[in-house]
Amino acid sequence: MKERKKIVLAYSGGLDTSIILKWLQENYNAEVIAYTADIGQKINKKKILKNAKKLGVKKVIIENLKDLFVKEYIYPMIRGHAIYEGVYLLGTSIARPLIAKRQVMIAKKFGAYAVAHGSTGKGNDQVRFELGYHYFGPKIKVIAPWRLWKLNSRTDLIKYAKRNRIPIPMDKKGSSPFSVDDNLFHTSTEGKVLENPKNAAPEFIYQRTISPEKAPDKASYVSIGFKNGEPIIVNGKKLSPGNLLQKLNFIAGANGIGRVDLVENRFIGIKSRGVYETPGGTLLMVAHRAIESVTLDKQTMHKKDEIMPQYSKLIYNGYWYSKARFKLQKIVDLKKNKVNGSVKLKLYKGNITIVSRRTKSSAYSVKKVSFEENKTFNKSNIEKFINFHKRKLR
Numbered sequence: 001m002k003e004r005k006k007i008v009l010a011y012s013g014g015l016d017t018s019i020i021l022k023w024l025q026e027n028y029n030a031e032v033i034a035y036t037a038d039i040g041q042k043i044n045k046k047k048i049l050k051n052a053k054k055l056g057v058k059k060v061i062i063e064n065l066k067d068l069f070v071k072e073y074i075y076p077m078i079r080g081h082a083i084y085e086g087v088y089l090l091g092t093s094i095a096r097p098l099i100a101k102r103q104v105m106i107a108k109k110f111g112a113y114a115v116a117h118g119s120t121g122k123g124n125d126q127v128r129f130e131l132g133y134h135y136f137g138p139k140i141k142v143i144a145p146w147r148l149w150k151l152n153s154r155t156d157l158i159k160y161a162k163r164n165r166i167p168i169p170m171d172k173k174g175s176s177p178f179s180v181d182d183n184l185f186h187t188s189t190e191g192k193v194l195e196n197p198k199n200a201a202p203e204f205i206y207q208r209t210i211s212p213e214k215a216p217d218k219a220s221y222v223s224i225g226f227k228n229g230e231p232i233i234v235n236g237k238k239l240s241p242g243n244l245l246q247k248l249n250f251i252a253g254a255n256g257i258g259r260v261d262l263v264e265n266r267f268i269g270i271k272s273r274g275v276y277e278t279p280g281g282t283l284l285m286v287a288h289r290a291i292e293s294v295t296l297d298k299q300t301m302h303k304k305d306e307i308m309p310q311y312s313k314l315i316y317n318g319y320w321y322s323k324a325r326f327k328l329q330k331i332v333d334l335k336k337n338k339v340n341g342s343v344k345l346k347l348y349k350g351n352i353t354i355v356s357r358r359t360k361s362s363a364y365s366v367k368k369v370s371f372e373e374n375k376t377f378n379k380s381n382i383e384k385f386i387n388f389h390k391r392k393l394r
Contacts, residue, residue, distance in 0.1 A: 005031070016157070025056065031058065036060075036063070038063060039098065077094055077315065080307075084264070090312065113140070136321075208279060209252070222347065223344045224342060248281075252282060258282040343356070
């Protein structure tokens with residue numbers, strides 16, 4: 001008997017990907033392998049297994065990728081101080097390349113001829129997934145149901161789910177839900193009342209941060225230790241990458257830190273409004289810049305700042321595996337071995353204050369910057385320096 005073709009689906013266990021799973025079975029006469037990457041999102045493994053098995057799936061794969069996600073994707077991005085359009089820390093953008101890579105690896109392992117994702121036809125994620133698929137499996141078939149099927153609305157999806165006895169969460173009956181994406185780095189919320197930029201974001205949508213108004217009236221302090229540009233210690237305790245970020249998420253979230261409300265320019269040309277929460281990532285970004293300020297030379301820091309917009313745009317647009325991003329990452333990491341020490345932060349009602357920077361690096365010289373008279377800085381050269389730059393004005 002001829003073996004059925006196989007498709008690896010990025011599967012969350014929710015309504016949309018369950019509908020996609022059934023649709024793939026109906027339209028491709030293939031065995032669907034349900035693949036879930038655990039990158040720190042709210043995950044119900046029992047629900048994933050139950051829903052997939054109910055739909056006739058024989059193989060369900062759930063991989064714990066939290067440490068890998070943080071160390072090989074988030075940390076390089078933090079070292080690059082990547083911020084898209086001034087405020088977005090790229091929490092969704094950075095997750096898709098890893099999922100795409102693992103999907104292709106699973107497809108190769110089990111001899112699947114195709115991979116599938118549940119990204120909509122208006123979003124950025126379809127690009128991010130498919131550029132990742134192409135990098136690791138240029139010949140693999142990509143199935144994007146949202147661009148193919150005739151289910152054009154939420155009502156159509158509900159009807160399809162009822163017809164196929166697919167469980168429908170209560171909050172998805174009657175109206176479109178908020179679109180939520182979360183992982184260990186961030187949570188994003190889009191849709192419904194947020195689609196009109198004149199509307200204030202309702203407080204109940206926030207999932208990992210409390211409002212600054214409700215944050216404690218007493219400041220909290222956190223110390224982050226770095227080695228070779230990577231955070232390894234929080235408050236004196238060495239932690240794995242996943243646990244470190246989780247710890248910072250809790251500390252920052254409890255102090256109302258990490259909220260962003262923005263209207264962004266999507267890669268495909270549409271503007272969209274979203275609310276993002278990146279509590280621990282916000283602390284890491286501030287702390288990393290602070291430790292670099294006392295460990296790196298001016299030229300290196302300024303070069304990193306110059307390339308950051310392009311570096312961030314490459315990540316946002318799905319070019320994590322591109323030659324261009326690899327090239328910029330080399331610039332970002334050129335002197336990361338010098339970035340060692342610790343930074344202490346004060347957290348109070350949504351605000352972050354740098355309390356101290358400690359390092360054994362000689363990049364910062366107290367003697368040179370001191371207002372006390374000393375022999376380590378030759379002031380007679382300053383007039384020549386100024387005159388040189390006067391000539392450059394002409």
